[in-house]
Amino acid sequence: MTRDTGAVAPGRQRQMEIYVTGAGGARPTVPVSATRLEAEAARAMTQEAAAYVIGSAGLEASMAANRAAFGRHRFVPRVLRDVSARDLGVDLFGRRHRAPLLLAPIGVLELVHRQADLAVARAAAATQIGMVFSNQASVAMEDCAAALGTAPRWFQLYWSSDDDVVRSLLARAEKAGCEAIVVTLDTTLLGWRPRDLDLGYLPFLRGMGLAQYLSDPVFRSKIPARPPETGIRPRGAKLLATAYGLHRKGREFGLSMTAMRAAAAYFTATYSRPDLNWTDIGRLRAMTSLPIILKGIRHAVDARLAREHGVDGIVVSNHGGRQVDGETATLDALPGVAAAAGDLPVLLDSGIRTGADIAKALALGARAVLLGRPYVYGLALAGETGVREVIGNILAELDLTLALCGLDSIAALGPGCLAADGPPGRTEPIDGGKDQV
Template identity: 35%
Template sequence: MAAYICVEDYEKYALKHLPPSVRDYYKGGAGEEYSLKWNREAFKNYRIRPRFLRDVSKRDISTTVLGHKVSMPLGVAPTAMQRMAHPDGECANARAAQTAGTIFILSTISTSSIEEVAKAAPDGIKWFQLYIYIDRNVTLNLIRRAERAGFKALVLTIDAPFFGDRRADIKNKFALPSHLRFANFEDELSQRINTAKTGSSLNEYVTALFDASLSWDDVKWLKRTTTLPIILKGILTAEDARLAVENGVDGIIVSNHGARQIDSVPATIEALPEISKAVGDQVEVYMDGGVTQGIDVLKALALGAKMVFFGRPMLWGLTYNGEKGASAILELMKREIDLAFALTGKSKCCASLKDITRDMVIHASYYSCL
């Protein structure tokens, strides 16, 4: 296979080789896809301010997240239906994350089950992304299985009472390929995505089964239900971040759902500073969205993230060569993060990330005003 040297190389390969409906599902966003574009391009608006004549001969980019040491401040975000990219799907990505020594988050609507992923990567740090179903027994069953399988946290997605206006999926009448199923469910719930007669089967599945009445009371319910740490995924404002702290969550993922919910929301790197400022060190703050380079991770850390996650690049690596492709993505990102630390005068990334400071990154408008 060709020598690929950056995430974009793997992305080009995947978009060329995936079936059109799968390609469009993985890469698409909501509406006119303004936010999808901004997620990536907004990183360009932040300038790195390096410091030199510092000893960077020894570097350590490891960090600690919810008490667990990870090899780098980058982990694998939840993405649905990964067996559409490769037969090993989520199991391959989980093994790659385990090998890399970082966090893997499994989606509720995955094509590999909680138990299969636990068996595939028994020593990896695994979190479970949770949707709350109208039938609370469905949700409770998922939680108990994640607990028994050794998952270390629950990641509650709060920005999806319904799925967004994903026009490509509607045009393609997107459905899960017939040889696959939602592996965390049995009977109707595992196959219902393929029963829609018009439009996107996934949108119809979500509308029928996800609880659109979700509120802060449900966060309190979840805290009473499990002893696992609770992380809220989908926060974009300081107001909601403060409410998350008030409701006792353990972490926040600043996320716009890959720009797949409502168009014209800010890029997550733009939303991150106000959220970090609002909560300080009361809870750990993470971010996903638009990350494709090591310098993106550095910028996010400087703007207040404790940890960064990415999803689509892992799908591109998976499409390219299964677990080996996924591992290649994590390895190249680890190299790029290390290089970014070295060339900005930061010798190590300790548990508190004290070496990464806000003055390392500044908005481009600063230089236009000089």
């Protein structure tokens, strides 16, 4: 019997790379430990960057819940199975991905590294892992697409209140070779984020994270002559630094200081639209031929509505806990959403930190996951190299977790691989333990 084993399983290869080079005294460029990775990245960032990247809404209960949910599920490994070859590959929208992992769209990456999205794109190309271009990127999608080579790319859409801008962004995404549109639905308004509010810091007002817009001819044509009057005036000792940042960004895109201030104001006024409803899905379908994925689904009823309105996929996400304080963890919402979604591909983000986390998400119904904060931490510490190492470490752990649980493919993961939460020592698989051969 033969089967497609996909790409070379990365677990032992990455493990031995670290151990063998370590025999000479070398150490990984970025910490392998997820806890140390975050701690060292936090120290490497500015105070404003760390607050923006690491912080979440309110008391940050949703971010904590995301992580706690992974701890409530435990593997029940099987033994004496041939796991000498493992297949991590997964099919998504007509493309075979080498692993069930894509890099989530994260905006304003210039906060943590000067090469920002471009460094991430190069790391994605080197590892052949898919990247979702952020709508709030620091580098235009065309430049990232050129760096990606043959690696998969999708485009995240924040549905602006200006449909002309939306059409332009979608057309550019198609031309850049994007294979899907990921519509972010959980940020029609900005969440209440105390870490940023305590610092009075919103990077967009400083011209950061606007590369997709400042490079877009339609958006540029709509920048007003002067910023609108709000009745609110900036004040404080950093006013000159903010003005210099706007000036520098304006020079990058050929805009005057006044035009940059007006562009930032126009962006904040139009980047999203709270009046979106299910009838708008049909309008979006008329704007693009690409698969449409709805990101931010947490309720089973919304999953059924998504299927009824003809979308192509779902991402179970609570924006990393950055929007609603005290909401359901994504992993807890996943089984119900996946059941309601029927045959729609369901992905998950929010809370993923390790390869073992990915395996748990797949066992509970996800087809793949989006990785967020960890790769940003790698970027902050070591640029492209840091992102590559984070990807390599996570895929290695996923591969080894699969093998050590007695499974030889991603497709073999299911509820029977996990024990439900319960008293210490309980090991009954949550589906009754049907044998997998």
